[in-house]
Amino acid sequence: MNQQEFNRELCDFISRASTPFHAVAEIARRLEEAGFRRLNEEDVRELETGGRYYATRNDSSIIAFVCGREAPPVEGFRMVGAHTDSPCLMVKPAPEKLRNGCFQLGVQVYGGALLNPWFDRDLSLAGRISYECGDGQLRTALIDYRVPLAIIPSLAIHLDREANKDRTVNPQTDILPILFQQAGETPADFRALLRARLLEEHPACNVQQVLDFELAFYDTQAPAVIGLNQDFIASARLDNLLSCFVGLQALLRSDGAASSLLVCNDHEEVGSMSAAGARGPMLSSLLKRLAGSEHAYAELTGRSLMISADNAHGIHPNYADRHDDNHGPLLNHGPVIKVNASQRYASNSETTGFFRMLAAAEEVPVQAFVVRSDMGCGSTIGPITAGITGIRTIDIGVPTLGMHSIRETAGTRDAWDLCRVLHRFYNHRGPLAAR
Numbered sequence: 001m002n003q004q005e006f007n008r009e010l011c012d013f014i015s016r017a018s019t020p021f022h023a024v025a026e027i028a029r030r031l032e033e034a035g036f037r038r039l040n041e042e043d044v045r046e047l048e049t050g051g052r053y054y055a056t057r058n059d060s061s062i063i064a065f066v067c068g069r070e071a072p073p074v075e076g077f078r079m080v081g082a083h084t085d086s087p088c089l090m091v092k093p094a095p096e097k098l099r100n101g102c103f104q105l106g107v108q109v110y111g112g113a114l115l116n117p118w119f120d121r122d123l124s125l126a127g128r129i130s131y132e133c134g135d136g137q138l139r140t141a142l143i144d145y146r147v148p149l150a151i152i153p154s155l156a157i158h159l160d161r162e163a164n165k166d167r168t169v170n171p172q173t174d175i176l177p178i179l180f181q182q183a184g185e186t187p188a189d190f191r192a193l194l195r196a197r198l199l200e201e202h203p204a205c206n207v208q209q210v211l212d213f214e215l216a217f218y219d220t221q222a223p224a225v226i227g228l229n230q231d232f233i234a235s236a237r238l239d240n241l242l243s244c245f246v247g248l249q250a251l252l253r254s255d256g257a258a259s260s261l262l263v264c265n266d267h268e269e270v271g272s273m274s275a276a277g278a279r280g281p282m283l284s285s286l287l288k289r290l291a292g293s294e295h296a297y298a299e300l301t302g303r304s305l306m307i308s309a310d311n312a313h314g315i316h317p318n319y320a321d322r323h324d325d326n327h328g329p330l331l332n333h334g335p336v337i338k339v340n341a342s343q344r345y346a347s348n349s350e351t352t353g354f355f356r357m358l359a360a361a362e363e364v365p366v367q368a369f370v371v372r373s374d375m376g377c378g379s380t381i382g383p384i385t386a387g388i389t390g391i392r393t394i395d396i397g398v399p400t401l402g403m404h405s406i407r408e409t410a411g412t413r414d415a416w417d418l419c420r421v422l423h424r425f426y427n428h429r430g431p432l433a434a435r
Contacts, residue, residue, distance in 0.1 A: 251426060279384050329399040
């Protein structure tokens with residue numbers, strides 16, 4: 001696979017991964033095609049040397065791993081972490097609104113979304129539905145309308161002459177998507193509409209009633225390689241499906257001699273505090289079961305290292321003053337090491353030195369990001385995972401413009417270069433610590 005094929009696959013993956021549920025389903029599909037076996041809670045005793053396994057939680061987080069020279073992998077794991085969620089607009093439980101003949105849905109803002117770009121976009125709807133089937137059992141299924149079915153129109157400038165100077169967005173009143181026109185005074189039953197869609201996508205599911213749902217709007221514009229010289233990738237959800245895809249490709253291409261692991265958690269954009277988030281027990285409980293004892297777990301985590309991959313802020317040519325003078329990452333100039341003295345990132349001199357060695361071996365340039373000292377700093381799953389498990393961690397990412405917008409921009413070379421470094425990491429034979 002060359003860089004162009006890699007970027008085409010990346011765009012295809014993001015297009016299919018419209019929600020964290022769909023991202024995990026797509027990752028699982030690709031893993032199974034590569035010979036990975038789904039692992040249930042009780043299956044950890046059946047691990048084999050060279051075995052390839054994966055496990056999911058909440059259908060929105062996934063761990064895939066390869067047992068290398070030993071099973072269980074007490075030699076330690078080469079680990080890559082990313083997250084499946086992105087800022088978006090999620091449908092409220094009782095969302096129906098009928099105003100001036102327009103059927104709309106009430107939404108909640110998920111994560112730190114940049115709201116203005118959501119106006120005047122062709123939106124679709126996807127997510128997970130819980131329903132009662134004919135035998136009285138609770139079932140779940142994924143749906144994705146795929147086609148444009150909603151829009152949030154802007155208010156015309158004639159009605160807001162100050163729009164270009166000081167337009168703010170009220171998340172309660174200003175961003176309700178319009179789905180269709182409807183006569184009468186009673187809004188349509190949204191659950192009935194979902195039942196019809198569910199039967200259309202899954203005709204054998206025998207839906208009696210839709211009980212609940214977790215649905216998000218998303219932009220239907222397809223990911224694309226853009227620019228006069230094809231320098232950029234523009235897409236929704238680059239943060240952080242790009243890292244999920246890069247980690248997955250690196251794992252699938254690894255030789256499997258060393259024990260390797262990819263974890264993609266949900267709920268990073270809202271603090272990671274959930275059963276499926278990085279603050280939850282998913283990773284640590286799996287590692288403990290693999291190790292078999294507290295002593296073996298301590299040995300395993302002490303011998304492991306995680307690369308937390310989450311997009312970095314590339315320097316915006318129109319707003320260069322928002323970066324520290326010496327730490328403004330450029331698109332297509334290599335992956336970025338993220339450092340923060342207050343431990344908002346987990347990088348330290350040992351883990352960053354190791355990453356620099358890996359990158360140098362692949363002849364991949366490396367950049368550094370430190371937030372301006374007079375600005376706040378975001379965070380990742382890196383410090384959370386390091387704090388819970390004790391595993392040494394480095395925070396890195398591909399430089400990105402427009403982070404948390406409905407459409408973000410990255411460089412066409414950076415994801416490919418990062419994949420090469422992570423591939424070398426998974427295949428690394430030597431120790432993962434300084435001696």
